[in-house]
Amino acid sequence: APARAQDRPVVTFWHAMSGPLGEEVKKVCDAFNAAQSAVTVAPVFKGTYGETMTAAIAAFRAGQAPHLVQVFEVGTGSMLGAGPAVRQVWQLAQETGIAFDPAAYMPAVRSYYSLPDGSMAAMPFNSSTPVMWLNADLFERAGLDPAAPPATWQEVAAAADALKTKASAKVAMTTAWPTWVMMENFGALHDLPYATKANGFEGLDAELVFNAPPYVAQIQRLLDMAKAGTFTYGGRGAAGDQIFPVGETGLSFNSSAVRAAFSRDAKFRFAAALLPYDPSVRASPNNSIIGGASLWTMTAPRRTPAEYKAVADFLKFISQPDSDARWSKATGYVPVTLAGAGLSLAQGYYARTPGADIAIRQLNRGAVTENSKGLRLGRLPEIRTIIEEEFEAALQGRQGAQAALDSAVARGNKVLREFEKSMRG
Ligand SMILES: O=P(O)(O)OC[C@H](O)CO
DSSP states (O other), X not given: OOOOGGGXXXXXXXXXXXXXXXXXXXXXXXXXXXXXXXXXXXXXXOSSHHHHHHHHHHHHHTTOOOSEEEEEGGGHHHHHTOGGGEEOHHHHHHHHOOOOOGGGBOHHHHHHTBOTXXXXXXXXXXXXXXXEEEEHHHHHHTTOOTTSOOOBHHHHHHHHHHHHHTTOOSEEEEESSHHIIIIIHHHHHTTOOSBHHHHTTTOTTOOBOTTSHHHHHHHHHHHHHHXXXXXXXXXXXXXXXXXXXXXXXXXXXXXXXXXXXXXXXXXXXXXXXXXOBOTTTOSSOOOOXXXXXXXXXXXXXXXXXXXXXXXXXXXXXXXXXXXXXXXXXXXXXXXXXXXXHXXXXXXXXXXXXXXXXXXXXXXXXXXXXXXXXXXXXXXXXXXXXXXXXXXXXXXXXXXXXXXXXXXXXXXXXXXXXXXXXXXXX
């Protein structure tokens, strides 16, 4: 007879998913727990992505790391440097005999979490990309057509102006994740290097170069719009996610995975649209890069082969097309496997759900270059915070756009050199 749920060994899974996303994580775990009787996977919410990652590293040092931790994409460089704290996916496969085929995963997702030889280090789970969300009611009030969203930054600025003057939108435009959207993805779309060495993929000695003129012009545009009252700063990290659903915001930049929370909270018609680009920088935009997070297997003293096997079983489970498709449809994250995407398509999901394909279309726009395949930089979460600090100082009128990015590059490079030194022992 199967062991009673409460008697089974527990696999602890620390995650950073709140609200409806947290409920969906629980459903994924419940489904796995119902499908087998050897172990129970127990999800534990540990706060923001940053807090979750910090907690996991501290727990490792205390010999009490969870079996699995969800780490945002920008934590990848640091986790790859975490040595014995983690069991990379390829190692886990070798030790447990449970194989994972890298070719089963979406290339844009897999490459972010793989070593140069193609072996997977972390397990793809929740991959997103930033998109533009628009309030269709406010758009119409401003005389704009929500079915023809602004495609360029020039059109966005004009739309924000109309939203403020004609629709009296309290917030014409805002953003969550200022660095992810306005810097990292701006670089990818316009094929601009963010750092040397193929954005860090080709060496720990990479240096930041995001103070080049097109980035400065983008920050200047936001400063100008803030001054004109058409851009409202929404705070660091995910803070800006709270603003749009209230209903007084015309345009907002957020993860594709706010779909779940927006659908629950927004009492107005809204739509997702492709990220705008600046045709004076590049005639047509390239793909955006993924965000979200992946799952890392962690180590702890006295952890048994059976426990690692259970972890591998769970990772295998979430990679099955039905689990992947279900999770993606419920959240707004993109399917991470090709079969999961194929299943959603075959089920008619994209035909039925307008805008749900925007993230996938955007990840496949243009041609992937070394400037659009992602970032591989140690301590990147700290560099994001530095950029946000410098941007805030510019918004307060304490420095210009060029000075803000020059300072962020200089401070960020110091962080990279410290990381490089720690890696080279
Ligand atoms: O809100 P998420 O999960 O799509 O993640 C957004 C950012 O990529 C986190 O680094």
